[in-house]
Amino acid sequence: MQGIAMTSPGFLDIQRVIEIDRFALPVTFLFPDANIEDLRPNADRLSPHHVDFETSSLLLAIQSMVIKWGTLNVLVDTCVGANKHRPARAEWHQLAETAYLSQLAAAGLRPDDIDIVFCTHLHADHIGWNTRLENGKWVPTFPNARYLVSKTELAYWLARETREAGTANHGSFGDSMLPILAAHLVDEVEDGFDLGHGLSVRGLPGHTPGGMGLEISRNGHPPVCLCGDAFHTVAQAFQPAWSSRFCADPEQSRATRLELLARSREDGLVIVPSHIRGHIGFQMHAQGPCLLESL
Numbered sequence: 001m002q003g004i005a006m007t008s009p010g011f012l013d014i015q016r017v018i019e020i021d022r023f024a025l026p027v028t029f030l031f032p033d034a035n036i037e038d039l040r041p042n043a044d045r046l047s048p049h050h051v052d053f054e055t056s057s058l059l060l061a062i063q064s065m066v067i068k069w070g071t072l073n074v075l076v077d078t079c080v081g082a083n084k085h086r087p088a089r090a091e092w093h094q095l096a097e098t099a100y101l102s103q104l105a106a107a108g109l110r111p112d113d114i115d116i117v118f119c120t121h122l123h124a125d126h127i128g129w130n131t132r133l134e135n136g137k138w139v140p141t142f143p144n145a146r147y148l149v150s151k152t153e154l155a156y157w158l159a160r161e162t163r164e165a166g167t168a169n170h171g172s173f174g175d176s177m178l179p180i181l182a183a184h185l186v187d188e189v190e191d192g193f194d195l196g197h198g199l200s201v202r203g204l205p206g207h208t209p210g211g212m213g214l215e216i217s218r219n220g221h222p223p224v225c226l227c228g229d230a231f232h233t234v235a236q237a238f239q240p241a242w243s244s245r246f247c248a249d250p251e252q253s254r255a256t257r258l259e260l261l262a263r264s265r266e267d268g269l270v271i272v273p274s275h276i277r278g279h280i281g282f283q284m285h286a287q288g289p290c291l292l293e294s295l
């Protein structure tokens with residue numbers, strides 16, 4: 001981790017930097033085999049932030065999680081991004097400069113302050129702010145950061161990019177990954193990689209081939225796992241068998257979710273999904289998932 005100043009971690013501060021909120025998707029669009037009635041017994045916990053029962057929709061946010069850990073500033077996932085050409089997705093297409101960077105500023109950080117950009121996986125709604133448009137060229141948004149990317153995930157999308165140049169993953173590999181690779185800002189990591197100071201990589205395959213979570217160990221407190229899309233929604237804590245239509249390997253995705261839930265029951269692991277709204281994460285208790293508003 002050359003170039004990163006490591007000091008002793010202090011208070012763990014995780015904030016959401018939101019790009020699109022109330023991103024609603026019909027339950028059966030995201031989970032083709034799901035029946036919303038299976039969520040009804042837990043409506044008191046899922047409404048109003050996570051499920052709109054009137055429209056049978058899941059409610060998501062597209063956001064980054066920013067972590068201040070000692071003097072280390074970590075950004076987990078980077079949303080859709082501004083000015084990205086995504087004609088197949090109207091909600092993402094050519095977003096004007098959004099409030100994203102001003103929200104980051106409100107969290108007390110400029111782009112230059114980010115030490116690590118942790119990419120849980122390389123879907124288009126997780127890597128967009130890796131780059132920004134400057135004089136017609138895509139340049140790294142966080143020039144002082146090391147961008148941590150799964151070796152398996154990178155190989156998978158590089159192969160796709162070779163076959164489908166410029167169009168892989170809505171074109172996001174071309175405009176949001178290739179420029180940071182060209183700038184030599186990417187470190188390829190794998191399950192178990194130790195970032196120091198209690199931060200480590202946890203392989204979470206299934207949603208994508210090399211999906212990974214950022215785990216934070218804290219003295220005297222339960223560990224935390226920022227798990228990307230291993231959980232799209234806390235609804236999956238009630239229905240862990242539900243894999244999304246975007247999961248590359250639905251069976252593996254299910255197994256990864258069950259393993260995270262088992263760990264949460266055993267050691268209190270706090271699970272922080274990328275798209276969670278209204279809460280920061282959840283923890284499994286004897287009576288089921290307990291939603292947390294802060295850590």
Ligand SMILES: [Zn+2]
Pocket residue numbers: 121123207229246
């Ligand atoms: Zn995803």
